[in-house]
Amino acid sequence: MMSFISYFINGLSLGSVYAIIALGYTMVYGIAKMLNFAHGDVIMIGGYVVFTVVSTMGLGPVAGILLAVILCTVLGVVIEGVAYRPLRMASPLAVLITAIGVSYLLQNIALLVFGSNPKSFTSVVTVPALKLADGKLTISGETIVTIISCVVIMIGLTTFIKKTRAGQAMLAVSEDKGAAQLMGINVDGTIALTFAIGSALAAIAGALLCSAYPTLTPYTGSMPGIKAFVAAVFGGIGSIPGALIGGLLLGVIENLSKAYISSQLSDAIVFAVLIVVLLVKPTGILGKKINEKV
């Protein structure tokens, strides 16, 4: 029983990281109607910034995360402005290919700057581990912080969208770009803001991911990026609560199938579950049904 709880909590922690990353995918998809495959690599850049600030320059973890958030926000806005904005009217396929190109570009820049040797990441979390049930159950500080951060981010983001003008503008753009523009909403600015928020979250996800699994290579972001994309689709792409549910479910399924079915087949099981969900509910768990006008 204790080990089940432990597997479950570790799954929640992994799922929380997926959820934070999935938010970036789902927001960009919901508003700009494009898949930003470079998102996973922004996480990696965030990780390297924290690593450089904390381990090389010797500053505190808070400074590291702040700097990573700022740099990733700038990076996200620049990527959007340089690579995606000129393609706003192009076919979705062109944008998708561009996103994959940006992803490789970021990986190769990191390869050039930091080299491909793995770096051991110093955890930014200083919270001590929690020992429960006479030490039979240990929950690491990283796990606690990751889960709490995920919840806080989710509440903050939902409030932001519901209560602020910028958030309402995002909703409007996601409903109908043209109509929003006619209502006087700055569509380009709103999309840029979406990228800024998504990338800032990526920086936080990078710090949390590398703290829980302390290794850093130029490819650190790609696998979690793909899994988070799956989580976003799982929960219903475009839906913020969907990203949370998708991410958490994915993390828990992955860990439990590792524990009780096979540690080698966990990825296959995760994707099999995704296929089943999509067969039953093609738009994901919380996805909106889209009526195509003919």
Add this chain to the structure above:
Amino acid sequence: MKKSMKKLLSLGLAIAMAASLTACGSGKASEGTTAAGTETKGETQTTAAGGAATGEGTIKIGGIGPISGSTAIYGQAVKNGAELAVNEINANGGINGAKIEFNFQDDENDTEKSVNAYNTLKDWGMQLLVGTVTSAPCIAVGAESSNDNMFQLTPSGSAVDCTKFENQFRVCFSDPNQGAASAQYIGENKLATKVAVIYDSSDVYSSGIHDKFISEAANQGIEIASDEAFTADNNTNFSVQLQKAQDSGAELVFLPIYYSQAALILAQAKQMGYAPAFFGCDGLDGLLTVENFDTKLAENVMLLTPFAADAKDDLTQKFVTSFKEKYNETPNQFAADAYDAVYAVKAAAEKAGVTADMDASAICDKLKTAMTEISINGLTGENMKWSADGEPDKAPKAVKIVNGVYTAM
């Protein structure tokens, strides 16, 4: 400077080629001569025209391994260790009077890049190969080298198939031998009776050791309490595997994996407050050099390795001192394997009377027999001998990490 050298070299090559073309009728003024010609640059023409001189010239030895990528530590160590041996041999008169020219190419532990590197070296005029460093590329290159009948001695390619063909030999133990030796070591020294294993099922090195370890463990009275795998696509989250090991009550966790994952496992075991004994094979070598790795995590980790830098014998001491002087680093077993590999080549080449003007295939035929006739006292074992199937014969040793350094057990 580099550019003008290249120009000079290509000019030299062109002249040498022209010379050998005109000298075509006179017979064997082929490869070896051209190689000697490039080396002496200015005097190319005379050497080329003069034909191949025995007891002089250079023997071109190629090396292949990852000097970038996640296993770069191995390749770099092999490169440095081999270079050190080459320099020593050259300073002491070379092989049968011929100097060694050594060229090391990067393969990033990738099979395709490794075969490309092999072809690059062949174009360069390689006569025999010391490599490759890691198992999967070694198997890929082996298919090529056996076709070409190119002698291949891998310092550290430990998968069974790394010596599949008769032109292939190795300095290190094979994976199954490491797995069996680990089980014997744990059993004989009574390190633990309940053992958990975490291995990479997508990696031939890791699963090779794993399989043999499991079968040998039964003979040693070791109970395998938990046996869990991971794959290359899922190699950062080890919480489940560690949890299972902990729940099973294992006193020792056996890690037949590479150091980059091992560093993660050690960190995650600490996060969850699990502190068993850890035991690994040569893949763990390099753990202490991971950038920013907290070496305290590796305290008391044991690994099966044929080489400990703190050993007191003269050969090791001399090697460690000159290695540190040159590369500012304590050599690991890969450097030692490579050093031994070059000296094994030297011993075999001298026994067989290999000269610089022989082509790769002729050298290979001679070395194949000579390797089984020599016995050398190397860094990784005394009286190392080789069998015709390419396997070395030497005794296993283990070390323990104490205060951040390897200590003989």
